[in-house]
Amino acid sequence: MVVKVAINGYGTIGKRVADAVDAQDDMTIIGVTKTRPSFGCDLAVRKGYPLYCTYDEPDKIAAFAAAGYTCHGGLSDLLAIADIVIDCSPGKVGQDNKELYQAAGVKWIFQGGEKHAMTELSYTSSANHQENMNAEGTRVVSCNTTGLSRTLVPLYNHCGSLKVECTMIRRAADPGDSKKGPINAITPVLKVPSHHGPDVMTVRPEIEINSMAVAVPTTIMHCHSIVATLPDGHGLTTETVLELWSSQPRIIIMSGAETGITSTAEVMEFARDIGRKWGDLHEIFVWKDGVKLTGNTLYYFQAIHQESDVIPENIDAIRALMGIESDWKKSVEKTDSAISKYNGI
Numbered sequence: 001m002v003v004k005v006a007i008n009g010y011g012t013i014g015k016r017v018a019d020a021v022d023a024q025d026d027m028t029i030i031g032v033t034k035t036r037p038s039f040g041c042d043l044a045v046r047k048g049y050p051l052y053c054t055y056d057e058p059d060k061i062a063a064f065a066a067a068g069y070t071c072h073g074g075l076s077d078l079l080a081i082a083d084i085v086i087d088c089s090p091g092k093v094g095q096d097n098k099e100l101y102q103a104a105g106v107k108w109i110f111q112g113g114e115k116h117a118m119t120e121l122s123y124t125s126s127a128n129h130q131e132n133m134n135a136e137g138t139r140v141v142s143c144n145t146t147g148l149s150r151t152l153v154p155l156y157n158h159c160g161s162l163k164v165e166c167t168m169i170r171r172a173a174d175p176g177d178s179k180k181g182p183i184n185a186i187t188p189v190l191k192v193p194s195h196h197g198p199d200v201m202t203v204r205p206e207i208e209i210n211s212m213a214v215a216v217p218t219t220i221m222h223c224h225s226i227v228a229t230l231p232d233g234h235g236l237t238t239e240t241v242l243e244l245w246s247s248q249p250r251i252i253i254m255s256g257a258e259t260g261i262t263s264t265a266e267v268m269e270f271a272r273d274i275g276r277k278w279g280d281l282h283e284i285f286v287w288k289d290g291v292k293l294t295g296n297t298l299y300y301f302q303a304i305h306q307e308s309d310v311i312p313e314n315i316d317a318i319r320a321l322m323g324i325e326s327d328w329k330k331s332v333e334k335t336d337s338a339i340s341k342y343n344g345i
């Protein structure tokens with residue numbers, strides 16, 4: 001079976017998910033939507049993805065032809081031929097879209113800008129793939145929550161309990177954004193605790209976690225500063241924590257002192273050097289020399305490429321919802337191996 005996938009919202013996340021789907025042999029892109037003719041339409045045309053309008057109104061569809069694009073119809077036309085829709089619209093428009101998907105009888109996946117309460121189910125590959133098998137719809141959690149899950153879930157699985165405090169040092173805007181800030185400030189998020197940490201509990205409720213967040217003037221990555229309290233008798237050392245993470249998919253561990261990669265700028269340069277499309281890094285980056293376990297307290301930093309760590313998770317989520325693969329590690333292996341063919345050296 002080849003799953004027919006629609007992308008609703010061909011922006012930062014949507015265009016990346018489309019290419020990741022396109023790389024797989026068990027799913028195919030049958031169309032992507034744009035709200036109006038814009039430069040993103042050119043990319044879809046170059047890739048050969050059929051273009052649809054996000055809306056069904058005839059005048060909005062006609063605007064594409066007037067701008068020189070072949071538009072195959074409105075969202076309803078696309079949903080009529082899809083098995084599943086990946087909603088990559090900006091956050092908080094999800095409820096209305098969800099009703100459209102349910103009326104069309106297609107499965108749906110939302111992104112982290114939507115609330116768990118709206119989807120009633122969330123997803124990360126390592127935390128709860130099984131729980132998502134054959135579900136009607138889900139939400140791939142945000143880039144920060146995905147990053148936290150990658151390193152905390154294996155720790156929790158080893159220890160059997162975990163208490164975590166973390167600070168999200170957040171990029172202010174994506175590189176393609178021209179209207180966001182701050183550009184000359186450090187802005188604490190005054191909603192305390194922030195939603196990021198507790199959001200991990202939507203995929204792994206047993207992890208006790210709280211977070212605070214600060215926005216800083218950078219566009220390239222988030223950085224997490226994490227303090228985890230392990231239970232008595234955890235049996236780990238700094239070295240075996242690193243070994244545990246090394247055995248997990250989608251985590252890169254490097255020494256800042258040995259490589260010279262001591263900041264997010266160099267992490268992103270590394271991603272570009274190895275030929276990653278858009279300079280993306282799907283993996284979470286952990287600095288080996290920033291990890292220390294003292295007694296029961298584990299300290300570490302990790303960097304998150306916000307535009308891309310959730311991309312392979314969307315592919316695994318499709319396999320879970322469509323009931324194709326129940327073993328998360330097999331899905332991850334298949335996803336990453338297909339993506340690596342377009343992903344440089």
Ligand code: NAD
Binds near residue numbers: 091
């Ligand atoms: P974006 O603004 O880059 O792209 C959104 C796209 O959706 C645009 O093309 C827009 O025209 C289109 N759109 C607008 N209204 C729509 C509607 N009602 N229905 C369908 N499409 C509509 O946004 P993004 O950064 O790609 O974010 C998409 C989702 O992914 C959000 O939930 C966001 O929180 C989440 N997310 C973003 C990032 C990131 O770093 N950008 C990381 C992880 C998750």
